[in-house]
Amino acid sequence: MPLNKLLRDGDNEDLAEERRKATFDTDEMAAIIWEGKERVRRRREITKKVNEYTELHDPYCQAFMTRHEEVENAARKITKMFTLIDKLGVNPTNPADMAHLTSEVIGLYGHPLALHAVMFIPSLQAQCADDQMHWLKKAMSRQIIGTYAQTELGHGTNLRKLETTAIYDAKTQEFILHSPTRTAMKWWPGNLGKSANHAVVVACLIINGKNYGPHNFIVPLRDPETHMPLKGITVGDIGPKMATGPVDNGFLSFDHYRIPRTNMLMKHAKVTPEGKYIPPAHAKVGYSAMVHVRSHMISDQAKFLAQALTTAIRYSAIRRQGEIQPGDGEVKILEYQTQQYRLLPQLARAYAFSFTGRAVRDLYLRVQKDVAKGKVHEMAELHYITSGLKAVVTHLTGEGISQARMSCGGHGYSKASNMPDLYGK
Amino acid sequence: MPLNKLLRDGDNEDLAEERRKATFDTDEMAAIIWEGKERVRRRREITKKVNEYTELHDPYCQAFMTRHEEVENAARKITKMFTLIDKLGVNPTNPADMAHLTSEVIGLYGHPLALHAVMFIPSLQAQCADDQMHWLKKAMSRQIIGTYAQTELGHGTNLRKLETTAIYDAKTQEFILHSPTRTAMKWWPGNLGKSANHAVVVACLIINGKNYGPHNFIVPLRDPETHMPLKGITVGDIGPKMATGPVDNGFLSFDHYRIPRTNMLMKHAKVTPEGKYIPPAHAKVGYSAMVHVRSHMISDQAKFLAQALTTAIRYSAIRRQGEIQPGDGEVKILEYQTQQYRLLPQLARAYAFSFTGRAVRDLYLRVQKDVAKGKVHEMAELHYITSGLKAVVTHLTGEGISQARMSCGGHGYSKASNMPDLYGK
Numbered sequence: 001m002p003l004n005k006l007l008r009d010g011d012n013e014d015l016a017e018e019r020r021k022a023t024f025d026t027d028e029m030a031a032i033i034w035e036g037k038e039r040v041r042r043r044r045e046i047t048k049k050v051n052e053y054t055e056l057h058d059p060y061c062q063a064f065m066t067r068h069e070e071v072e073n074a075a076r077k078i079t080k081m082f083t084l085i086d087k088l089g090v091n092p093t094n095p096a097d098m099a100h101l102t103s104e105v106i107g108l109y110g111h112p113l114a115l116h117a118v119m120f121i122p123s124l125q126a127q128c129a130d131d132q133m134h135w136l137k138k139a140m141s142r143q144i145i146g147t148y149a150q151t152e153l154g155h156g157t158n159l160r161k162l163e164t165t166a167i168y169d170a171k172t173q174e175f176i177l178h179s180p181t182r183t184a185m186k187w188w189p190g191n192l193g194k195s196a197n198h199a200v201v202v203a204c205l206i207i208n209g210k211n212y213g214p215h216n217f218i219v220p221l222r223d224p225e226t227h228m229p230l231k232g233i234t235v236g237d238i239g240p241k242m243a244t245g246p247v248d249n250g251f252l253s254f255d256h257y258r259i260p261r262t263n264m265l266m267k268h269a270k271v272t273p274e275g276k277y278i279p280p281a282h283a284k285v286g287y288s289a290m291v292h293v294r295s296h297m298i299s300d301q302a303k304f305l306a307q308a309l310t311t312a313i314r315y316s317a318i319r320r321q322g323e324i325q326p327g328d329g330e331v332k333i334l335e336y337q338t339q340q341y342r343l344l345p346q347l348a349r350a351y352a353f354s355f356t357g358r359a360v361r362d363l364y365l366r367v368q369k370d371v372a373k374g375k376v377h378e379m380a381e382l383h384y385i386t387s388g389l390k391a392v393v394t395h396l397t398g399e400g401i402s403q404a405r406m407s408c409g410g411h412g413y414s415k416a417s418n419m420p421d422l423y424g425k
Numbered sequence: 426m427p428l429n430k431l432l433r434d435g436d437n438e439d440l441a442e443e444r445r446k447a448t449f450d451t452d453e454m455a456a457i458i459w460e461g462k463e464r465v466r467r468r469r470e471i472t473k474k475v476n477e478y479t480e481l482h483d484p485y486c487q488a489f490m491t492r493h494e495e496v497e498n499a500a501r502k503i504t505k506m507f508t509l510i511d512k513l514g515v516n517p518t519n520p521a522d523m524a525h526l527t528s529e530v531i532g533l534y535g536h537p538l539a540l541h542a543v544m545f546i547p548s549l550q551a552q553c554a555d556d557q558m559h560w561l562k563k564a565m566s567r568q569i570i571g572t573y574a575q576t577e578l579g580h581g582t583n584l585r586k587l588e589t590t591a592i593y594d595a596k597t598q599e600f601i602l603h604s605p606t607r608t609a610m611k612w613w614p615g616n617l618g619k620s621a622n623h624a625v626v627v628a629c630l631i632i633n634g635k636n637y638g639p640h641n642f643i644v645p646l647r648d649p650e651t652h653m654p655l656k657g658i659t660v661g662d663i664g665p666k667m668a669t670g671p672v673d674n675g676f677l678s679f680d681h682y683r684i685p686r687t688n689m690l691m692k693h694a695k696v697t698p699e700g701k702y703i704p705p706a707h708a709k710v711g712y713s714a715m716v717h718v719r720s721h722m723i724s725d726q727a728k729f730l731a732q733a734l735t736t737a738i739r740y741s742a743i744r745r746q747g748e749i750q751p752g753d754g755e756v757k758i759l760e761y762q763t764q765q766y767r768l769l770p771q772l773a774r775a776y777a778f779s780f781t782g783r784a785v786r787d788l789y790l791r792v793q794k795d796v797a798k799g800k801v802h803e804m805a806e807l808h809y810i811t812s813g814l815k816a817v818v819t820h821l822t823g824e825g826i827s828q829a830r831m832s833c834g835g836h837g838y839s840k841a842s843n844m845p846d847l848y849g850k
Contacts, residue, residue, distance in 0.1 A: 063665040066491045156834055158746055161755060188835055240488040241838050242845040321583055330586060398827075409581055410613055413666050413849075420667040424838075424845075 243424020668849020
């Protein structure tokens with residue numbers, strides 16, 4: 001029995017030749033990467049199920065779809081996935097199973113309900129006060145579809161300079177959401193362009209002329225029956241990007257749009273009916289949704305890099321170029337030191353990022369538990385670690401995928417290689 | 426009169442502030458870049474004409490078009506451009522005017538007849554014997570539409586290993602073109618997928634079992650009336666790529682497809698009716714089409730880099746982030762040394778590549794003249810220079826455009842920035 005468990009009869013002989021050289025058991029390595037033999041077995045089981053249900057497949061290659069078709073196709077698949085969830089044998093509260101199932105159904109391209117699960121629900125979980133849990137319940141049962149709207153056209157990481165305002169009107173006990181300039185427009189949130197009917201919106205809280213900085217509000221955007229934007233809301237699609245078309249990134253602006261006081265998420269900071277501000281225990285507590293996404297990003301980047309390298313290294317084992325010994329035929333490009341130098345350090349990075357992602361996830365989960373108990377002393381450090389690693393890991397992953405793409409010659413430029421979309425991630 | 430001639434009333438004030446600081450006359454710089462004041466005047470005249478003729482414009486943004494629409498739209502525009510050429514006041518034999526006109530009409534995305542002008546016609550010019558000039562005439566008048574098919578699925582730069590064969594049959598005085606394997610399939614030639622009805626095909630010439638290496642043949646691919654592939658020809662679209670959708674890259678394979686002996690381009694090497702091979706004066710003389718394209722590539726890359734930097738530097742002058750002095754407001758990101766370090770060396774490269782491209786073009790033109798007189802001693806050097814510079818300049822340009830893209834934050838990821846398509850070039 002060879003150590004490489006991927007060997008199959010009828011494989012390309014150039015590839016099989018490399019696989020027979022394996023010096024470790026590939027199933028054991030899979031168990032290390034995916035945290036246990038049982039997880040590997042379970043992943044394969046889920047993959048098999050997804051392959052069986054043709055309703056979860058693309059009718060044709062997504063690279064040939066129009067923008068409209070790709071968004072609609074992804075929405076159809078993710079909705080179907082939830083309808084079939086019992087038949088697929090997946091428990092929707094099991095994060096590891098759900099992550100693998102979603103990845104198998106959706107692939108690289110993203111889907112227009114992703115932020116509902118990845119940012120909207122976690123925001124509500126982290127920030128709803130006890131008497132606001134009805135929002136979370138509606139989100140969990142998908143009676144409302146939401147996103148998280150923080151970034152503005154002119155404002156990214158410098159949150160204190162966000163221009164969207166939420167001015168408290170004590171007379172009516174409402175907040176007035178407003179976008180005073182063009183650069184104040186929310187820009188980039190996923191799921192926002194065509195899909196979401198609610199959003200957790202980050203806006204600067206103003207009471208009696210005093211600016212208390214960014215706070216979170218749950219905001220209805222579209223009519224639940226007609227899906228048309230509500231009066232005072234301008235919302236739409238920001239158009240094509242390098243990749244991730246179906247993520248449905250959108251824009252959003254407010255024209256003196258009123259929401260009840262109770263739509264401010266008040267687990268941490270609070271505003272009383274009279275307009276008294278009660279600060280949170282820790283100033284940064286409101287950003288947990290972004291921290292949550294960043295903690296996942298590292299593992300995701302590791303996977304993208306690993307996928308690109310799998311393609312590039314397999315390609316290097318079957319592509320032959322250059323006759324070193326006249327008459328011996330052309331050699332595999334994997335034999336060239338330049339090709340090895342290009343690819344193997346990137347492969348090492350993919351492993352390193354995978355283990356880093358796991359460590360950051362564990363740290364995030366521990367800090368979240370502490371914060372729930374009021375222990376916030378590690379929040380700042382978690383923020384530094386996730387922000388710093390996000391920047392370093394996405395940059396190095398982009399570099400690594402570029403190297404993988406170029407190591408496939410021109411073929412890395414074709415969408416059939418997946419490299420352009422992997423780079424776009 | 427300010428030195429920056431681009432200043433206009435109503436400009437964004439942040440941008441105007443930078444433009445007022447110009448220390449050189451922008452029109453004089455334009456004259457240096459475009460080789461004379463008259464060329465600059467002429468370019469502006471052509472641009473104005475193109476703006477006047479709405480038939481030459483896109484009905485809507487190309488980024489929103491389907492694959493079919495983008496190819497068709499580009500074909501429509503380039504055809505219209507030739508129909509209107511007298512009204513546009515451009516002489517089709519003036520290369521500089523034609524290059525600028527085509528660039529203004531087509532933009533970044535390419536068009537499905539580009540290789541007809543850039544590789545098919547130059548190949549015929551360089552390689553038709555005197556009694557083969559009727560092919561060139563038909564190509565010039567667009568009675569036939571052609572491309573240049575060299576690269577194969579499994580074979581790129583190592584031309585001697587191309588697998589497509591042209592076996593001479595002295596009985597019928599024909600060559601039999603054949604693709605013996607899957608990797609022998611021609612793959613990547615532009616204009617081939619849906620558009621061309623002829624190609625200059627590079628295939629290994631075999632006479633009486635002896636392989637004479639790669640030679641050029643003019644080959645009919647599609648029926649001139651129905652545009653359907655001829656018997657023995659398999660041809661089609663290779664699908665979506667990172668960018669340049671309308672370039673219409675295709676695949677092509679031959680199943681014992683016969684062409685007359687006289688379809689071998691015989692200006693240099695020749696095959697007599699009896700099957701006697703007469704070698705060319707210089708072995709590399711057949712590759713001039715590739716050298717021609719490479720000599721243009723450097724100037725083109727300089728332009729792409731300059732375009733990306735224009736966007737990135739202007740964006741850096743209007744985007745503000747981070748308050749250095751509390752109360753002074755956020756500063757232009759162009760003020761940050763990290764942003765300057767990112768962009769300004771790339772700007773210097775754009776200038777350097779522009780002048781390099783001009784030098785290589787002049788060298789190419791001189792060597793072409795010499796070769797026409799039988800002086801081939803500089804061909805090898807031209808080949809080294811263009812191959813080496815192509816690799817270095819495209820790599821550094823890709824890096825520079827990535828830097829420009831990232832210096833625009835998330836907005837560089839949107840197709841509205843043009844960065845994804847510029848990088849794809």
